[in-house]
Amino acid sequence: MLSGTVAILVLRLTLPARVILLCTVLMPLGIVALIVGIADSGLAVLSIGLVVAGFGVGAGFCGAMCTLLPCAGAHERAELLAVFFIVAYLAMSLPAIGAGYLSDLIGLSATAEVFGSVVILLTVFGYFLLRTNDVFSEETLTTPGE
Numbered sequence: 001m002l003s004g005t006v007a008i009l010v011l012r013l014t015l016p017a018r019v020i021l022l023c024t025v026l027m028p029l030g031i032v033a034l035i036v037g038i039a040d041s042g043l044a045v046l047s048i049g050l051v052v053a054g055f056g057v058g059a060g061f062c063g064a065m066c067t068l069l070p071c072a073g074a075h076e077r078a079e080l081l082a083v084f085f086i087v088a089y090l091a092m093s094l095p096a097i098g099a100g101y102l103s104d105l106i107g108l109s110a111t112a113e114v115f116g117s118v119v120i121l122l123t124v125f126g127y128f129l130l131r132t133n134d135v136f137s138e139e140t141l142t143t144p145g146e
Contacts, residue, residue: 003051004058011062019063024127026056031116031123038112 011019030053037046064084072080095115103111 001054003054004061007055007058008062011059012066016063016066019059019066020130021127023056023060023063024123024130026052026059027123028056028120030054030056031120035113035116038109 011022030049030051033045033049034053035049036042037044037049068080068084069077095118099111099115102114106114
């Protein structure tokens, strides 16, 4: 949580496309470190993974906010944020509930590996999806959005 907060504070004035790019790189790296730390019972690797993944999540949140908020007028922002947070909470809570049930079946370490692998795949898929839509074009990475 702290590293996500630091990411938001550090990246809040950075172009949203750069922030999202950073998110799609840091989240998978952090989750790989988390999985390795859990498998090896390595506290140092686990801690590094938590910090890196947390920074990536914070970057993703910052990039999403900086991308979405300018799309709405001042009178529409409350509605936009309400919908954003409903979707975000469902996207976080439903997989966590599923992971809780899965951990009863296959164990906590195996669940962490499955859950982490799915998040890595989704993040990499998102990166390539954004890449094919020219979100990371030279123009969006070097000029401020409107």
